[in-house]
Amino acid sequence: MYLVIGSTGFIGRHLVKELAAKHPGQVRALVRPGKQTVLTGIPGVETVEGDVTDRASLDKAVSGVDTLFHFAAITGNIKNTNNIYWKVNVEGTRNIVAAAEKAGVRRIILGGGLGTVEGKEGSYMRTRWLMEEAARKSNLAWTILQPSILFGEGSEFFEAQARIMKILPVAALIGGGKARFQPVFVDDVVKAAILSAEREDKIGKTIELGGPEYYTYTELVNLILRAIHKKRLKLPLPLWVMSINATLFSVLPKPPFTPAMVELFSFDNVTPDPQIIEHEFGFKPASLKPYLAEHGIKA
Numbered sequence: 001m002y003l004v005i006g007s008t009g010f011i012g013r014h015l016v017k018e019l020a021a022k023h024p025g026q027v028r029a030l031v032r033p034g035k036q037t038v039l040t041g042i043p044g045v046e047t048v049e050g051d052v053t054d055r056a057s058l059d060k061a062v063s064g065v066d067t068l069f070h071f072a073a074i075t076g077n078i079k080n081t082n083n084i085y086w087k088v089n090v091e092g093t094r095n096i097v098a099a100a101e102k103a104g105v106r107r108i109i110l111g112g113g114l115g116t117v118e119g120k121e122g123s124y125m126r127t128r129w130l131m132e133e134a135a136r137k138s139n140l141a142w143t144i145l146q147p148s149i150l151f152g153e154g155s156e157f158f159e160a161q162a163r164i165m166k167i168l169p170v171a172a173l174i175g176g177g178k179a180r181f182q183p184v185f186v187d188d189v190v191k192a193a194i195l196s197a198e199r200e201d202k203i204g205k206t207i208e209l210g211g212p213e214y215y216t217y218t219e220l221v222n223l224i225l226r227a228i229h230k231k232r233l234k235l236p237l238p239l240w241v242m243s244i245n246a247t248l249f250s251v252l253p254k255p256p257f258t259p260a261m262v263e264l265f266s267f268d269n270v271t272p273d274p275q276i277i278e279h280e281f282g283f284k285p286a287s288l289k290p291y292l293a294e295h296g297i298k299a
């Protein structure tokens with residue numbers, strides 16, 4: 001039995017679909033109450049209600065599971081209300097690991113993020129690091145995947161920015177637009193996750209994932225504008241300005257920018273090896289530009 005936690009998320013939805021096609025009747029998806037409908041239309045999946053902050057619900061969900069995919073998190077674009085980064089990313093992952101160990105789950109594949117480091121106490125990055133550490137320190141056979149930004153149907157990185165760029169007369173070049181990214185197709189991350197679960201040589205490894213090209217943030221903004229057929233004045237905004245903006249925006253219930261996002265734009269989000277997926281998993285990942293030319297960006 002396979003269990004997907006974070007099944008209703010961007011990566012999770014694609015993963016459940018692919019896993020269920022490959023192993024019909026052997027896929028269980030943890031969904032938060034009221035979220036079942038997100039997976040409607042995917043046959044061969046059993047859903048179980050639960051929450052990573054509720055240990056009892058996890059004990060039920062992991063029963064009889066051999067391989068667990070953990071792609072649940074509070075991502076940096078969400079406001080840190082009531083210490084939610086810590087509760088979900090750190091305590092939630094510790095709960096998952098404890099429940100899985102107790103139930104005799106063999107394998108865990110965890111979705112982390114490229115460039116995750118220990119970070120400062122109290123930072124978003126620290127919660128991402130401790131989330132990964134919970135898997136590394138477990139008795140489970142673990143693999144951590146650390147993708148750069150993802151593209152594909154439902155990608156918040158591209159779709160949220162496209163929505164903002166449609167409305168605003170200027171496009172902000174966060175951090176001056178110089179940070180580099182290596183966009184990777186969601187289906188390729190899913191493929192890497194499933195292959196990781198199948199391959200013994202991936203046990204105990206933290207694997208970075210990136211697509212075949214590097215882009216600066218400025219180049220990505222240009223690609224998004226082209227995809228939505230808009231021309232905008234580009235305004236370089238240094239990270240310190242963004243940091244002040246993020247603090248000011250934090251009074252809003254759904255801020256367009258958070259302090260966690262400032263953290264994530266403060267380093268290059270690329271792997272040293274541009275062919276990392278081919279070298280690790282033996283397949284060629286998709287390129288961003290042809291994908292955008294064919295599918296555009298929903299905004």
Ligand SMILES: NC(=O)c1ccc[n+]([C@@H]2O[C@H](COP(=O)([O-])OP(=O)(O)OC[C@H]3O[C@@H](n4cnc5c(N)ncnc54)[C@H](OP(=O)(O)O)[C@@H]3O)[C@@H](O)[C@H]2O)c1
Pocket residue numbers: 005006007008009010011012031032035050051052053071072073074075088092111112113114146147148149150151156157
């Ligand atoms: N997308 C990217 O470009 C990208 C890049 C690098 C790394 N990653 C990492 O990959 C992982 C998945 O990313 P994503 O883009 O798929 O995120 P996402 O779309 O925001 O999905 C997050 C998932 O976590 C679930 N979740 C949140 N709180 C929960 C809780 N208390 N209990 C149970 N489930 C909970 C959400 O459930 P609900 O639907 O109920 O909210 C959702 O299914 C994250 O760790 C992310 O940082 C993503």
